[in-house]
Amino acid sequence: MGLLYAILLGAGGMIAIGFFLLLSWAIYYDLSRSNIPAGFDHPLKLRFVYDILILMFAMGKILEVMGLCRQVVFVRFLLDLRRLAMDPSLSSKDLHFDGVPVRVYQPKVPSAGLRRGFVFFHGGAGMVGSITMYEDVCRKIAKESDSVLVSVGYRLAPEHLYPAQWKDCFAATVHFMQNAELYGVDPSQIIIGGDSAGGNFASVVAQQLVERSDLPKLRAQVLIYGGFQSMDFNLPSYQQNGRVPILFREKILHFGLQYFLKDASLSHDLLKGSHVPDEIRLKYGKWVSPDNIPEKFKRRGYERVPLAPYNPDVYKQLPELHQLTFSSLFAEDAVIRELPETLIVSCEYDVLRDDSLLYKKRLEDNGVKFRWFHAENGFHGVLNLFNIGFLSFRSGIEILDNIVDFVKHL
Structure with missing residues (x-):
């Protein structure tokens, strides 16, 4: 049981490190490629949204290269995850x-x-x-x-x-x-x-x-x-x-x-x-x-x-x-x-x-x-x-x- 726990912990750590590296790359990609004009309100908020999108497409590309899932299918899946409670008036x-x-x-x-x-x-x-x-x-x-x-x-x-x-x-x-x-x-x-x-x-x-x-x-x-x-x-x-x-x-x-x-x-x-x-x-x-x-x-x-x-x-x-x-x-x-x-x-x-x-x-x-x-x-x-x-x-x-x-x- 202890060995299984150690394996799972190690796998979790590797996933966390991988996600951190991917997030760091997304932020670097954003800062090096994008240009938000000085007059725009809430530039940091927009960068945060954009970084999330970069992550989504990057993860999709990784899965596609691994032969697990096409990038466009993965992105569609993530975009559809959000669920809202139905409005009782409709x-x-x-x-x-x-x-x-x-x-x-x-x-x-x-x-x-x-x-x-x-x-x-x-x-x-x-x-x-x-x-x-x-x-x-x-x-x-x-x-x-x-x-x-x-x-x-x-x-x-x-x-x-x-x-x-x-x-x-x-x-x-x-x-x-x-x-x-x-x-x-x-x-x-x-x-x-x-x-x-x-x-x-x-x-x-x-x-x-x-x-x-x-x-x-x-x-x-x-x-x-x-x-x-x-x-x-x-x-x-x-x-x-x-x-x-x-x-x-x-x-x-x-x-x-x-x-x-x-x-x-x-x-x-x-x-x-x-x-x-x-x-x-x-x-x-x-x-x-x-x-x-x-x-x-x-x-x-x-x-x-x-x-x-x-x-x-x-x-x-x-x-x-x-x-x-x-x-x-x-x-x-x-x-x-x-x-x-x-x-x-x-x-x-x-x-x-x-x-x-x-x-x-x-x-x-x-x-x-x-x-x-x-x-x-x-x-x-x-x-x-x-x-x-x-x-x-x-x-x-x-x-x-x-x-x-x-x-x-x-």
Whole structure:
């Protein structure tokens, strides 16, 4: 018995030492690679969150190298660990809409009439994130806006390649629109929205629905710090926030290539812009231009970087990047004009900030009614950090409060 105890104690000690070394490496990696601007509130708190994420991905990579588990599966598992007590004012039910897993949240208090419906697409680069991970976000929106909310569990890459993600979002939305009254929802009062990759999917679904005359028109869309173009990765926000946790510019390229199962070595060509054909530069350059970014967003530093000469070999490997179902900013004016009322959310310290500003400009130029909320101390992913104790960030609460207010006043 004493020998077994000594073995277990020794194993525990080795694990503790290994974890300490891994944590030390994560802190070193953070301090040596990231750059949090001087004006940002709570930099230490952000570093702590980022260090946890570094640890998660590093542990996942170790398990993958050992042949025990793929990194992405391990990260998904950890992100789904958090559990919350169900709000007694809401009911929830797991269903399938046209084969797509969804969770439907409904207020228990009877309504005098049909309610609004909100279809939510979670973020996570199309590779992580889930209904469970976004449960607290969805509950808050459903409860405080008195809406029936449908959280969509679309298929994830790399197991399911593009365009599976937005197509699942589209299928679930269409099903809900066709059956809205079964859930006490007015089919003319349906909103779609999402954050990060989910914001991209929402913009694509809204554009696709413009062509569907057999369905009710969307009442609104909510686009939360999404990515809407893959043409220029040297816009002001990409330069200013390229090393701000939790999403670096290099990680956007890395995750994007993983999402499409492409060679990671292409990231350098993407950064330079050599993947963009001359005809696309000519056609879309007027929309993806730093000239469309207000000057106040260039004050933290910006140097114009022209796109590198076009390389056909690179483009042939990445044709999906310029499709309208990925780069939704490229939609024609005739489609943009038909979009519903929109809430655009951007964050000052987000590498994707300027994608939101450019999409907002498209809406403004085409007379689409919109509201814009800019989180002055926000960063990418802050929505998920609105209620986790001492690691909560006020910007996450402000974003959710603005979403609720937008929905309630439609």
